[in-house]
Amino acid sequence: MSSEKEKEEMCAWITFNLAVKQLMSFDPGEWTESLRKEYLLLIEGFFSVPLPFFFSAYGRAIKARKKVAEALRLIVGKRRRESEGGEVKKKDMLAALLEGGEGGFSDEEIVDFLLALLVAGYETTSTIMTLAVKFLTETPAALAQLMEEHDQIRARKERNSEEESLQWNDYKSMPFTQCVINETLRVANIISGVFRRAMTDVNIKGYTIPKGWKVFASFRAVHLDENHYKDARTFNPWRWQQSNTGGAATATGNLFTPFGGGPRLCPGYELARVEISVFLHHLVTRFSWDPADEDKLVFFPTTRTLKRYPINVQRRRKIAARTEEKDEK
Numbered sequence: 001m002s003s004e005k006e007k008e009e010m011c012a013w014i015t016f017n018l019a020v021k022q023l024m025s026f027d028p029g030e031w032t033e034s035l036r037k038e039y040l041l042l043i044e045g046f047f048s049v050p051l052p053f054f055f056s057a058y059g060r061a062i063k064a065r066k067k068v069a070e071a072l073r074l075i076v077g078k079r080r081r082e083s084e085g086g087e088v089k090k091k092d093m094l095a096a097l098l099e100g101g102e103g104g105f106s107d108e109e110i111v112d113f114l115l116a117l118l119v120a121g122y123e124t125t126s127t128i129m130t131l132a133v134k135f136l137t138e139t140p141a142a143l144a145q146l147m148e149e150h151d152q153i154r155a156r157k158e159r160n161s162e163e164e165s166l167q168w169n170d171y172k173s174m175p176f177t178q179c180v181i182n183e184t185l186r187v188a189n190i191i192s193g194v195f196r197r198a199m200t201d202v203n204i205k206g207y208t209i210p211k212g213w214k215v216f217a218s219f220r221a222v223h224l225d226e227n228h229y230k231d232a233r234t235f236n237p238w239r240w241q242q243s244n245t246g247g248a249a250t251a252t253g254n255l256f257t258p259f260g261g262g263p264r265l266c267p268g269y270e271l272a273r274v275e276i277s278v279f280l281h282h283l284v285t286r287f288s289w290d291p292a293d294e295d296k297l298v299f300f301p302t303t304r305t306l307k308r309y310p311i312n313v314q315r316r317r318k319i320a321a322r323t324e325e326k327d328e329k
């Protein structure tokens with residue numbers, strides 16, 4: 001790999017291809033590559049001024065969405081024919097959607113759902129993982145505590161000859177990890193808020209929001225409010241140990257809503273937390289790292305690191321060897 005730029009692109013390429021594989025069992029190839037190129041144009045359009053000209057980012061995104069939808073429509077049609085023809089079913093998201101619920105889903109509904117999942121499930125989680133690594137690197141005490149929690153899980157599994165892969169009860173024994181995830185979500189605000197439309201006149205604290213008006217509920221304004229969180233801009237995962245939430249998924253009512261709320265609450269919130277926990281587990285038990293370059297957070301149009309926070313990783317020694325070393329001392 002010759003340059004940092006290429007390394008960054010490689011990471012994005014891997015995460016995109018993993019998502020496509022889980023959704024539709026496609027291995028990386030020409031088809032996934034052309035889908036990825038159109039997908040990137042689509043994402044660019046999310047954060048652009050909505051000028052509907054073919055040369056604007058918005059115009060290019062509309063065109064790209066059509067192309068991605070068309071490509072997915074062909075796959076959905078082919079897979080439906082295969083499954084109706086009795087071919088062996090693949091075990092992926094598309095198979096589950098084709099089986100459908102009551103009455104089943106139409107091809108158009110499935111295409112729409114696959115597109116929504118690609119955007120909602122891939123971009124968010126990979127960004128929050130990167131930011132967690134950045135915040136932990138800059139807060140060595142938190143990284144040390146996290147490492148201890150995960151080393152203990154690994155050591156326990158080795159001692160009891162338990163299955164090597166992480167199980168649900170392992171995930172449930174990561175209280176500090178949940179604090180790290182909560183705090184990353186709170187400080188980063190990768191989704192800074194949501195729009196809602198008032199269905200009726202709503203009175204709030206002496207103000208009226210007239211029926212039909214759109215409002216933007218800003219999560220960032222609440223999550224970074226000093227009245228709710230002391231030293232609100234400081235990454236402090238320990239604050240969640242004192243809260244009554246125990247680091248729970250959606251936590252304290254309206255004061256912590258990184259996954260939104262109400263009937264539109266993010267359906268992927270627990271999956272995202274599991275993915276981040278598993279990622280952190282493997283990262284801290286197997287590797288140590290140093291930042292490879294100076295990088296900084298930007299908040300517009302979304303929260304992300306300018307250079308995707310490149311790091312140099314080194315393999316750590318195996319847990320058993322580390323424990324023996326500790327005992328000798």
Ligand code: HEM
Pocket residue numbers: 116117120121122124125128190191194258259260261262263264265266267268269271272
């Ligand atoms: C750190 C990761 C994630 C964050 C911060 C996040 C955040 C959000 C937020 C704020 C919303 C809007 C909720 C509202 O309107 O009240 C949302 C919606 C949604 N999310 Fe997530 N999400 C994440 C991961 C995921 C994952 C992994 C999936 C699926 C695999 C997913 C699927 C969806 C879907 C389908 C919606 C639309 C729900 C609807 O409109 O009814 N998200 N997410």
